[in-house]
Amino acid sequence: MKYAASVADALAELGVGAPYPRPLAVPPEGLRHAPELQAAVGEESATLWWSAPPGATAHDVWMEDLSARSAPRLALSQVRGTTVQVQGLTPGSTYALRVLPRKHLQAALPDMQSNAVVLTVPGGPPAPQPTLGPTPSLTPSPTPGLVSAATPPVPPRGLDVRPARGALRVSWSPVPGAASYLVLVRDRDARTGWRSLPTSATALRIEGLRAGARHAVRVQALGEAGISAPTSAVRGIPTAPTPPRPRRLRIVGDGQAPELRWRRVGGATHYRVSYRSARPGAPWRTLPEVPQRVTRLVLTPLTRGHHLIRVRSFHDLVRGGADTVVHRTM
Structure with a gap:
């Protein structure tokens, strides 16, 4: 709009048309959709x-x-x-x-x-029902949050969690008086917070979970009178096919900083590269996680002598196969 006004003003100075009307209309900025x-x-x-x-x-x-x-x-x-x-x-x-x-x-x-x-909120002494102020945007909507004199539903029973590929299949028994449910899931290995998934059914497939990671699942029932206490947590571990070992693992170049190469592994999400001295009892040192698309890596300067270098494939936390080569540093 500012550009259009500048062009109109410039043409007006040349005798073509009229200046752009002022003040300029400023369109609203930012997000323009309200959540429900x-x-x-x-x-x-x-x-x-x-x-x-x-x-x-x-x-x-x-x-x-x-x-x-x-x-x-x-x-x-x-x-x-x-x-x-x-x-x-x-x-x-x-x-x-x-x-x-x-x-x-x-x-x-x-x-x-x-x-x-x-x-x-249920409990406490009876309180008079106040009304909302004149703010037009605070218009109450009919939701399950409005409380009646009824009792909130009981927690669901029979919570069953079964593993699936990158997912968990969760089911439970229906609760009388419940209109919907909240399924809560948490990745215990990543120490993340609870993620909530609303549903009106008594079964749900939770997608997008890390394979091999321990997850905890709970369920709450929602009714007109409120929400139930959560069930006890049930553990589940999503699965994934075990990726094969990297093939054609080889060393390119000499010296104390050789380049390690291998073929990309289908079904892997990343690799772990470890190395150690070939001396008996020497500890392994593991490098930071290598993305699946990367199939070559320059190793940090190695000390002189023979070294064992290993590359293992992973699908999330599911360990795949590994291959090892021997490299001699002069």
């Missing part, structure tokens, strides 16, 4: 999930304590993914929650915040 928020209340907590707008890399969670008539405050910042659990809520209090998308460090404008979800 849903929630379920638990014991001193609330589980939120939403639809991420295009281009959003994270979300901020804003919370307003309607019982205490406090101003909205930032409860959680830069939440990755589309689900999160807000802890530390006061029993008997009523809250309004909403999320605001952001793209990296830039938060969206306030008019792009989600719908507000109003929920009352």
Whole structure:
């Protein structure tokens, strides 16, 4: 728009047309789609999930304590993914929650915040039902987060976790009064946080997991009265075919920094290169992980003498075959 105004102004100075009208209209910047928020209340907590707008890399969670008539405050910042659990809520209090998308460090404008979800935490003394203020963007939506006098559903039973290729197949028994479920999975070997997957079925295949890594799975039931306690964690390990050993492993060049080469291994995600002195009892030294597309590597300066050099293929954490060569450094 600034370029168009500059061209129109320049032509106007030459007697062609009129200058561009002022002030210039400034189009809104940043994300221009609001997420749609849903929630379920638990014991001193609330589980939120939403639809991420295009281009959003994270979300901020804003919370307003309607019982205490406090101003909205930032409860959680830069939440990755589309689900999160807000802890530390006061029993008997009523809250309004909403999320605001952001793209990296830039938060969206306030008019792009989600719908507000109003929920009352069970327990505590009876409290009067406050109403939302005049903010037009805080329009409550019908969600599972609205609490009735009913009891939250019980945790699911019969949780069964079976391994699959790069995935886990999870199933459980249906819970009376549950409208949907939250499946929580965590990579124990990577020490990551819990990832939540909503579903209305009683079975789910969790894709995109690291093969060979230990995962923990829990399930919660969601109903009109809130969310159940999670089940006990059940362990599962995704599988993958064992990749074969690298072939045509060879040394190119002489000296103390030789180049190691091998053929790419189908089904491998990376390689591990180790070396040690050929002396009995010498320890192995392992280099940083080598990506699957890399099939040549210059070794760090080696000491004089004979060395054993080994390359092993991996698929995530599943160990594949290995090949070893002997190199003599003069």
